[in-house]
Amino acid sequence: xxxxxxxxxxxxxxxxxxxLRRRLNRDQWRITVVEERDRHFYQPGFLFLPFRRYAPKxxxxxxxRLLDDSVELIRGQIWQVDAAHDRVVLSDGCExxxxxxxxxxxxxxxxxxxxxxxxxxQWRRSIFDFYTYDGAVALAPALDRFDGGRLVVHxxxxxxxxxxxxxxxAFLADxxxxxxGLRDRVDLTYATPLPGAFTKxxxxxxxxSMLDERKIAVEPDFLVERVDGHKLVSYDERExxxxxxxxxxxxxxxxxxxxxGLGDELNLVPVDRHTLLATxxxxxxxxxxxxxxxxxxxxxxxxxAAEVFTANFVEHAAGRPMTGSFDGHxxxxxxxxxxxxxxIDFNYDTEPLPGTYPVPGLGPFRLLRExxxxxxxxxxxxxxxxxxxxxxxxVPLPAHMSMAGKNRPxx
Amino acid sequence: MPVTTIDGHRIHVDEEGFLTSYDExxxxxxxxxxxxxxxxxxxxxxxxxxxxxQDYARQGETATLRRVSTQGGIPVKELFTLFPKKxxxxxxxxxxxxxxxxxx
Ligand SMILES: Cc1cc2nc3c(=O)[nH]c(=O)nc-3n(C[C@H](O)[C@H](O)[C@H](O)COP(=O)(O)OP(=O)(O)OC[C@H]3O[C@@H](n4cnc5c(N)ncnc54)[C@H](O)[C@@H]3O)c2cc1C
Numbered sequence: 109x110x111x112x113x114x115x116x117x118x119x120x121x122x123x124x125x126x127x128l129r130r131r132l133n134r135d136q137w138r139i140t141v142v143e144e145r146d147r148h149f150y151q152p153g154f155l156f157l158p159f160r161r162y163a164p165k166x167x168x169x170x171x172x173r174l175l176d177d178s179v180e181l182i183r184g185q186i187w188q189v190d191a192a193h194d195r196v197v198l199s200d201g202c203e204x205x206x207x208x209x210x211x212x213x214x215x216x217x218x219x220x221x222x223x224x225x226x227x228x229x230q231w232r233r234s235i236f237d238f239y240t241y242d243g244a245v246a247l248a249p250a251l252d253r254f255d256g257g258r259l260v261v262h263x264x265x266x267x268x269x270x271x272x273x274x275x276x277x278a279f280l281a282d283x284x285x286x287x288x289g290l291r292d293r294v295d296l297t298y299a300t301p302l303p304g305a306f307t308k309x310x311x312x313x314x315x316x317s318m319l320d321e322r323k324i325a326v327e328p329d330f331l332v333e334r335v336d337g338h339k340l341v342s343y344d345e346r347e348x349x350x351x352x353x354x355x356x357x358x359x360x361x362x363x364x365x366x367x368x369g370l371g372d373e374l375n376l377v378p379v380d381r382h383t384l385l386a387t388x389x390x391x392x393x394x395x396x397x398x399x400x401x402x403x404x405x406x407x408x409x410x411x412x413a414a415e416v417f418t419a420n421f422v423e424h425a426a427g428r429p430m431t432g433s434f435d436g437h438x439x440x441x442x443x444x445x446x447x448x449x450x451x452i453d454f455n456y457d458t459e460p461l462p463g464t465y466p467v468p469g470l471g472p473f474r475l476l477r478e479x480x481x482x483x484x485x486x487x488x489x490x491x492x493x494x495x496x497x498x499x500x501x502x503v504p505l506p507a508h509m510s511m512a513g514k515n516r517p518x519x
Numbered sequence: 520m521p522v523t524t525i526d527g528h529r530i531h532v533d534e535e536g537f538l539t540s541y542d543e544x545x546x547x548x549x550x551x552x553x554x555x556x557x558x559x560x561x562x563x564x565x566x567x568x569x570x571x572x573q574d575y576a577r578q579g580e581t582a583t584l585r586r587v588s589t590q591g592g593i594p595v596k597e598l599f600t601l602f603p604k605k606x607x608x609x610x611x612x613x614x615x616x617x618x619x620x621x622x623x
Contacts, residue, residue: 265585307620329605331584333596343599373589402580402620 120396126500224335256293257351283445468513544615
């Protein structure tokens with residue numbers, strides 16, 4: 109029996125084991141996945157929990173139910189990968205040998221990495237994150253109580269998963285406060301280490317003007333050094349006071365990645381950006397947020413990459429060259445409040461451009477434009493996630509980005 | 520790709536003036552580039568620039584501030600003192616490397 113071991117049953121891990129289970133002969137392959145949690149979270153739903161648009165029970169399911177019956181699930185915490193001996197060690201000492209390893213343990217927010225954030229006495233009192241289930245749930249009553257003052261939405265450092273999520277949070281907060289008649293009593297600030305709302309110029313201009321329209325002040329190039337009581341302090345000594353801080357802490361890969369000597373300074377696994385094979389190894393891949401590819405950390409990227417990876421893996425395991433090449437394709441709905449949203453679609457080489465998706469000229473989705481259909485697309489995605497993406501069913505969206513339907517604005 | 524001339528040397532740069540050819544850089548050029556953005560190079564600056572050049576040669580990408588601090592051993596705070604306001608950008612500019620991605 110050949111043995112494929114997958115670490116993490118999040119978005120990437122679940123899709124990959126379910127897809128490969130169909131492609132790899134059951135008599136020849138044993139597929140095992142290791143996961144420390146017993147529930148799988150639909151993380152895009154965390155955005156809506158603070159505003160009570162989703163109920164907590166809508167964003168999670170038992171992990172076990174999402175995996176094909178013939179995939180072996182081991183509940184446990186990964187301690188270390190011993191790549192020299194092709195085995196993984198769990199915290200309880202259990203050892204799991206493998207022929208092929210897929211690291212899909214994602215990234216997680218680490219408020220402990222910024223002095224004063226977790227340990228300053230304000231965590232979950234006036235400082236919240238919505239990148240974890242607990243954080244998003246705890247923020248709901250804090251927003252209910254908030255009746256004016258300084259609300260700061262903040263990104264600690266890049267990269268983060270779903271880089272548009274903090275912007276969406278700011279747009280939804282603006283909408284939420286308007287509905288409650290509180291908007292005039294609130295100073296809303298968006299503090300980012302980037303020079304503007306987004307990295308790529310066309311989307312940055314569009315999203316930046318959406319912040320302006322909503323009178324959300326932007327504090328660019330703001331790299332936080334520490335949190336001092338009710339103030340964010342940057343390395344260049346700027347200070348941003350807050351009454352309520354919604355921060356995205358530093359996003360870091362799993363500790364075991366560092367412990368195993370497989371990670372960079374953020375515990376991300378360096379990989380070949382087209383095949384996702386870990387640099388220096390022939391039998392270790394890193395999928396989803398856990399790797400260092402230069403595109404967004406997003407479920408959509410995990411999905412498109414998994415399509416390419418699955419076909420490649422079958423070739424690789426048969427001793428043939430991998431013929432697929434991942435292009436960095438990402439697409440993200442950007443919820444903008446007032447029942448509307450945008451869509452962005454891009455890859456390693458092409459920045460988000462205006463146009464239509466997925467059918468050129470028809471859409472129904474509009475790229476870089478606020479429409480109600482885009483908002484419905486975002487909401488429909490939850491159903492797609494549970495019923496099509498995670499089970500690894502074919503989704504009628506090409507893995508590679510297409511230029512059809514896109515137009516480049518004149519300089 | 521635009522070409523510009525500094526001290527009689529022709530160098531290739533991008534629209535923002537970042538060098539696009541690793542080999543066209545020299546320490547003398549770095550002094551000139553630094554002067555253009557108001558930075559006077561000291562040993563402490565050189566430690567950062569040297570790390571950046573060497574790391575780029577290995578990684579093929581310009582190091583982030585976090586990388587310079589964890590792998591290069593220079594605290595982020597110090598980088599802000601050495602290259603005020605936009606250290607990542609300024610260091611890359613003087614070291615003759617592409618502008619850091621800032622990641623997507
Ligand atoms: C608020 C928010 C909004 C988002 N919105 C969108 C969106 O609109 N569109 C989009 O495409 N993406 C979105 N994302 C991003 C998306 O959720 C992630 O990119 C995606 O989940 C990445 O999948 P992954 O498998 O790499 O990591 P994850 O899904 O995070 O899975 C990692 C798994 O590994 C497990 N694990 C980690 N370490 C260990 C260990 N040591 N031992 C055992 N198990 C371990 C974890 O428990 C987890 O189950 C959003 C994310 C957030 C937080």
